[in-house]
Amino acid sequence: MNDSTASGDSSPGNQTTPPKPTAKKKRNLPGMPDPEAEVIALSPKTLLATNRFVCEICNKGFQRDQNLQLHRRGHNLPWKLRQRSSEEVKKRVYVCPEPGCIHHNPSRALGDLTGIKKHFCRKHGEKKWKCDKCSKNYAVQSDWKAHSKICGSREYKCDCGTLFLRRDSFITHRAFCDALAGESAKKNTALAPPSADEDPKIQTNLPPSPPPAMEAPPSPPPLPVAAPPPLQASSPSAPPSTAVLSSVLPLHNLELPESASHNPATTRILEETPMVTDSPVNCSSNSLSSNNGSTSSNVFASLFASSTSSGILQSQATRFPDSFKTMAHTKQASDVALCTSSEPISLCLAMNQGSSIFKTVGQECRQYAPAPQPAMSATALLQKAAQVGVAASNASVLRGLGIVSSLSPSSEPQRWGRQEIESEGASLASGLGLGLGLGLGLACDGGSALTELMLGTPSVFGPKHATLDLLGLGMAASGGPTGGLSAIMKSINDGLDVAAAAAAFGGGEYSGQDMGRSS
Amino acid sequence: MMRFTETLPSLSSHQIASFTRLNMNKNNQVYSARPWLDFPTSKSLGSFGDANCMEQLLVHCANAIENNDATLAQQILWVLNNIAPPDGDSNQRLTCGFLRAIIARAAKSGTCKLLTAMANVHTNLAMNNHKFSIIELASFVDLTPWHRFGFTAANAAILEAVEGYSVVHIVDLSLTHCMQIPTLIDAIASRFEAAPLVKLTVAGPTEDFPPMLDLSYEELGSKLVNFSRSRNVVMEFRVIPSSASNGFSSLIEQLRMQHLIRAENGEALVINSHMMLHYIPDETLAVVPNTSSPQISIETCSSNSFLRSMFLEALRSLDPTIVILVDEDADFTSDNLVHRLRSAYNYLWIPFDTVDTFLPRGSKQRQWYEADICWKIENVIAHEGPKRVERLEPKSKWVQRMRNASFRGISFSEEAITEVKSMLDEHAAGWGLKREEEDVVLTWKGHNVVFATAWLTI
Numbered sequence: 001m002n003d004s005t006a007s008g009d010s011s012p013g014n015q016t017t018p019p020k021p022t023a024k025k026k027r028n029l030p031g032m033p034d035p036e037a038e039v040i041a042l043s044p045k046t047l048l049a050t051n052r053f054v055c056e057i058c059n060k061g062f063q064r065d066q067n068l069q070l071h072r073r074g075h076n077l078p079w080k081l082r083q084r085s086s087e088e089v090k091k092r093v094y095v096c097p098e099p100g101c102i103h104h105n106p107s108r109a110l111g112d113l114t115g116i117k118k119h120f121c122r123k124h125g126e127k128k129w130k131c132d133k134c135s136k137n138y139a140v141q142s143d144w145k146a147h148s149k150i151c152g153s154r155e156y157k158c159d160c161g162t163l164f165l166r167r168d169s170f171i172t173h174r175a176f177c178d179a180l181a182g183e184s185a186k187k188n189t190a191l192a193p194p195s196a197d198e199d200p201k202i203q204t205n206l207p208p209s210p211p212p213a214m215e216a217p218p219s220p221p222p223l224p225v226a227a228p229p230p231l232q233a234s235s236p237s238a239p240p241s242t243a244v245l246s247s248v249l250p251l252h253n254l255e256l257p258e259s260a261s262h263n264p265a266t267t268r269i270l271e272e273t274p275m276v277t278d279s280p281v282n283c284s285s286n287s288l289s290s291n292n293g294s295t296s297s298n299v300f301a302s303l304f305a306s307s308t309s310s311g312i313l314q315s316q317a318t319r320f321p322d323s324f325k326t327m328a329h330t331k332q333a334s335d336v337a338l339c340t341s342s343e344p345i346s347l348c349l350a351m352n353q354g355s356s357i358f359k360t361v362g363q364e365c366r367q368y369a370p371a372p373q374p375a376m377s378a379t380a381l382l383q384k385a386a387q388v389g390v391a392a393s394n395a396s397v398l399r400g401l402g403i404v405s406s407l408s409p410s411s412e413p414q415r416w417g418r419q420e421i422e423s424e425g426a427s428l429a430s431g432l433g434l435g436l437g438l439g440l441g442l443a444c445d446g447g448s449a450l451t452e453l454m455l456g457t458p459s460v461f462g463p464k465h466a467t468l469d470l471l472g473l474g475m476a477a478s479g480g481p482t483g484g485l486s487a488i489m490k491s492i493n494d495g496l497d498v499a500a501a502a503a504a505f506g507g508g509e510y511s512g513q514d515m516g517r518s519s
Numbered sequence: 520m521m522r523f524t525e526t527l528p529s530l531s532s533h534q535i536a537s538f539t540r541l542n543m544n545k546n547n548q549v550y551s552a553r554p555w556l557d558f559p560t561s562k563s564l565g566s567f568g569d570a571n572c573m574e575q576l577l578v579h580c581a582n583a584i585e586n587n588d589a590t591l592a593q594q595i596l597w598v599l600n601n602i603a604p605p606d607g608d609s610n611q612r613l614t615c616g617f618l619r620a621i622i623a624r625a626a627k628s629g630t631c632k633l634l635t636a637m638a639n640v641h642t643n644l645a646m647n648n649h650k651f652s653i654i655e656l657a658s659f660v661d662l663t664p665w666h667r668f669g670f671t672a673a674n675a676a677i678l679e680a681v682e683g684y685s686v687v688h689i690v691d692l693s694l695t696h697c698m699q700i701p702t703l704i705d706a707i708a709s710r711f712e713a714a715p716l717v718k719l720t721v722a723g724p725t726e727d728f729p730p731m732l733d734l735s736y737e738e739l740g741s742k743l744v745n746f747s748r749s750r751n752v753v754m755e756f757r758v759i760p761s762s763a764s765n766g767f768s769s770l771i772e773q774l775r776m777q778h779l780i781r782a783e784n785g786e787a788l789v790i791n792s793h794m795m796l797h798y799i800p801d802e803t804l805a806v807v808p809n810t811s812s813p814q815i816s817i818e819t820c821s822s823n824s825f826l827r828s829m830f831l832e833a834l835r836s837l838d839p840t841i842v843i844l845v846d847e848d849a850d851f852t853s854d855n856l857v858h859r860l861r862s863a864y865n866y867l868w869i870p871f872d873t874v875d876t877f878l879p880r881g882s883k884q885r886q887w888y889e890a891d892i893c894w895k896i897e898n899v900i901a902h903e904g905p906k907r908v909e910r911l912e913p914k915s916k917w918v919q920r921m922r923n924a925s926f927r928g929i930s931f932s933e934e935a936i937t938e939v940k941s942m943l944d945e946h947a948a949g950w951g952l953k954r955e956e957e958d959v960v961l962t963w964k965g966h967n968v969v970f971a972t973a974w975l976t977i
Contacts, residue, residue: 166945168671168702169661175701175746176653176739 037091039106044097047120098124118142573603573614574864577621581856581900584625596622606880609871616893617864620900624856627901648894649887650733653696653742659730659884660698662877664946665870665969668961669793669845670699671942672971675935677789678706680841680973681715684787688718690774692767693793696732697721700743708750715787716753719743722770723758728798728908729891763798764905766826771833778837787840794846794969797911801827803852804905831924835976842926842974844917848960848967851899851911863899866911867892869963876947914958914970926974928957935959 046052051061053068057075062068072079093109094116102108103119110116118140127137129144138144156170157163159179164170174180576599583592596618603614651659660666681687687707691697700719708714723736732739740756747754761770774788781788802825834842849866853859870892878885898909912920918928931939936952939959943950951962961969 166661166942168667168942169658171705172657172661172698172701173654175704176657176742180746180749 037093037109037111039109040092040094041097042094042116044120044124047097047117048125096120096124570610570613570868573599573610574861576602577614577617577860577864578857580618580621581624581860584621585856592625609875610868612889613864613868613871616867616889616896617860617900619893620897623897623901648729648731648890650731651887653732653734653739655884656696656730656732657698659887660695662884662888663870663873664943664950664961666695666698666793667942668939668952668969669843669971670702671939672931672935672959673699673791673793673843673845673973674703674706675938676843676929676931676973677703677791677841678710679932681707681787681789682711684785684840685713685715686718686784686786687715687789688720688777688781688786689789689791690720690770691791691793692722692795693791694728694795695730695793696725696736697739697743699791699793701746704743704747704750704752704754708747708752714750714752716755717747718755718786719757720770720774721756721758722761722763722767724760726762726798729894730887763795764800764908766799766830766833771830771837774837775833788837790834790837790839790842792842792844792846796827796830796844796917797846797851798908799827799830799910800905801852801910801912803854803910804907828920828923831920831926835924835926838976840975842921843971844921844974845969845971846914846917847911848914848970849911850913850916851909856900859899863896867896869966869968873947873949873963876949914955914960914967914972917970918958918972921972921974925977927977929973929975930957931959931971931973 051063053062053065054060055062055068055071055075057077060071062071066081069079069081092113093106093111094113095106095109096103096116096119098104098120101123103110103116110119121139122143125139127139129138129141131137131144131147136147138147156165156167158170158174158177160177162173162177164173576595580592580595580599583589583595599614599618603611603618605612605615607615677689689700689703691700693699697719704717707717719740721736721740725732725736736758740758744754744756759770759773761767778788804826847866850862851859853862871889874885874888878888895909898907902908921928936954936959939952943952943961949964951965953960953962953967955970958970958972960967960971
């Protein structure tokens with residue numbers, strides 16, 4: 001009947017075929033039956049019959065004899081359910097009654113009755129199921145049902161290519177999408193603007209004709225008249241890739257090609273961002289947030305990525321080494337390590353952020369960050385924080401910051417831990433695991449029994465041999481102590497110096513390691 | 520009790536013992552002074568994950584901070600930090616948000632100098648929150664029925680109310696930056712044969728409440744005008760600089776001036792307030808709780824004291840055709856931190872609980888979404904006085920206010936209900952619609968989420 005190289009997928013009894021499947025055979029190619037199966041050819045009428053088994057009492061029809069038998073029980077008629085026969089049921093395959101059909105050939109028979117019925121209806125039957133919402137017709141009811149469920153869902157497609165499940169969403173999108181602006185700009189340029197409002201003092205109605213640039217998203221739009229001038233001058237005619245708004249922005253511009261999710265529309269809006277903002281700080285943060293979605297939480301927040309981004313979180317631990325390894329190759333790394341001033345710390349923060357996602361970008365970041373202007377966002381604040389820190393530096397909690405200087409330059413990574421702490425002397429924070437003391441963010445009485453528990457945490461940053469179990473409370477198990485810790489730190493988001501300290505912990509650790517290696 | 524202090528506290532063996540026990544589960548002795556120790560020890564730590572337990576811990580922690588018990592607060596914080604990772608389940612993330620807020624509060628309370636110093640360096644809170652591009656925001660508000668519920672109900676009611684007017688003036692006080700307007704314009708265009716002139720007035724510039732928009736209202740307006748034109752509706756758009764913090768006083772003033780002209784024109788005035796009025800200071804703002812000096816400064820606050828009600832009365836004096844009031848159905852106005860914490864905890868679990876139904880873990884949008892909730896939590900918990908802007912009131916309270924201002928509630932039409940229902944059908948199964956008297960309420964698993972009410976002048 002057919003050559004026995006290929007066996008049916010579901011044939012249980014075919015022991016002759018060795019387990020190695022022939023490479024050419026597609027797994028689910030329909031109609032490669034077991035050669036030993038019994039080939040059944042049903043007439044079209046039989047195939048299309050829905051209720052072949054009819055109850056003699058109530059004329060109710062059934063598709064299967066078994067069901068009829070069950071039904072007959074209700075009438076107290078004699079009934080007979082087929083028992084499972086002891087011997088293997090003979091495998092059956094079904095051919096299509098349509099002579100020209102490929103499945104008419106027994107070698108391409110289909111393995112189950114439902115399959116051949118559906119095939120026959122779909123390919124050779126009448127499409128009697130019609131969709132109410134669209135013009136589609138279906139021969140098989142289940143196909144029609146499946147379609148009905150999703151019909152309309154793909155109905156709304158904006159010219160920008162976005163598909164919408166719901167009309168509301170589509171309309172809302174459409175109103176704001178640049179695709180519309182471009183289209184109606186062409187159509188309606190001649191239309192007269194609505195008359196000015198009654199009250200001239202009130203901000204005037206906008207000119208109805210959209211900025212011409214809206215037609216072409218890739219080209220930067222001219223500044224709308226009403227918009228305040230950008231603080232950081234960018235040449236409006238410069239293409240996005242070369243526009244340098246600030247040193248922060250370029251970083252993200254560099255990222256742009258890598259983040260696949262950006263469409264021209266968002267890019268365009270991004271570039272307008274500086275106009276809306278009113279301070280350099282805001283400006284850079286705006287650009288940050290709008291530019292790369294995942295950095296929305298901006299430099300500061302994303303340092304403690306866990307706080308807002310669970311996605312970034314998971315590899316936090318591994319990212320520290322990455323970012324700081326990169327650092328260690330530069331002079332600045334040692335600057336960071338040696339200097340308690342917060343500026344380099346901010347640098348390292350920025351790098352952490354950049355390189356954690358795109359390592360190459362991290363490199364760029366290094367070049368840009370020292371520039372005065374960008375530093376404004378992160379660095380200036382950190383400087384302030386540092387000053388505050390100095391002011392309060394008798395407060396021993398701040399000693400945690402001291403670690404930045406005392407720890408990082410050391411080439412011995414394992415200075416972490418008790419030795420270090422003890423050498424810090426008996427002060428409020430010193431009894432504690434330094435990082436955690438700050439992490440908890442409250443006046444950390446080193447005297448509290450927390451010490452014992454908390455000492456475990458630095459070990460997470462530290463050499464692997466440290467036992468996580470020390471924590472006992474399952475801190476590590478519940479999603480990463482780094483995350484938890486940094487989440488807390490983030491919350492004190494004013495406490496940038498805490499942040500810095502935290503980064504310095506990680507950073508000091510790893511850059512220390514690296515430097516140790518390189519020296 | 521130990522105060523937040525800079526000096527080295529004495530090492531207490533008692534504390535060490537208690538903590539060790541908690542950790543090692545070797546001793547079941549309970550220290551009643553440390554209520555959280557009543558909870559199971561490490562072996563059964565899983566039960567810490569229970570939402571009720573976490574709420575209890577938060578309450579104890581808030582109490583400890585309010586009482587300046589640094590040690591206790593810190594210990595609870597530590598436990599909370601361990602049982603509520605920011606990437607945990609919805610309750611854990613919720614608790615984590617509260618945990619951060621409590622820490623921020625502790626940092627601001629002035630009892631710990633270092634943290635206070637840090638608070639001085641406090642950067643704009645807004646920096647943590649995503650600034651949405653207009654397109655992002657458009658898709659963002661449609662992720663859940665949270666906003667669309669109000670949009671749909673309100674639009675239906677507005678459409679009915681403005682039928683027959685040749686000029687419709689819509690004052691859109693919306694947290695979502697006019698996201699409701701496109702569908703309203705679309706409906707106006709398709710419903711009326713001769714579309715009225717639509718004047719859209721918004722209060723600007725955008726305030727720093729999430730969701731934040733990365734676009735000026737002028738540009739937003741030009742897009743809306745443009746869209747209206749594509750639907751053959753003529754729209755005038757204007758921004759009136761005005762803020763919720765002073766009860767939109769300048770907006771009211773402008774509207775009042777127009778009121779006279781409006782009467783002659785036969786112009787419909789629609790006040791559409793979508794989750795915005797709760798930013799207007801309420802009576803409780805008059806009382807500024809301060810742990811160090813619990814004085815009530817009546818002079819400074821008297822101007823605020825009835826701002827919310829005054830605003831509604833001012834609205835009433837404008838004789839609007841219809842007023843739509845949509846807001847979240849919860850009470851964040853209590854002066855008592857613990858009350859507020861409980862109230863917020865028992866409301867804000869909902870956005871965390873729903874998020875799994877529409878956003879995958881780790882998605883950017885989810886980060887934005889949760890960051891915005893956390894912003895709310897922090898605002899409710901960590902701030903006091905005028906900085907605490909999230910002052911939700913329950914529906915009953917708003918209804919009372921509206922009635923006091925001589926408005927009468929009207930029912931939403933069956934059409935509106937049907938529309939809302941079919942919108943809800945397209946979202947997760949947990950969403951529901953409840954009718955309470957004239958009003959409609961969006962529910963999640965039976966809990967009230969957002970109410971929508973429509974009002975006419977008496």
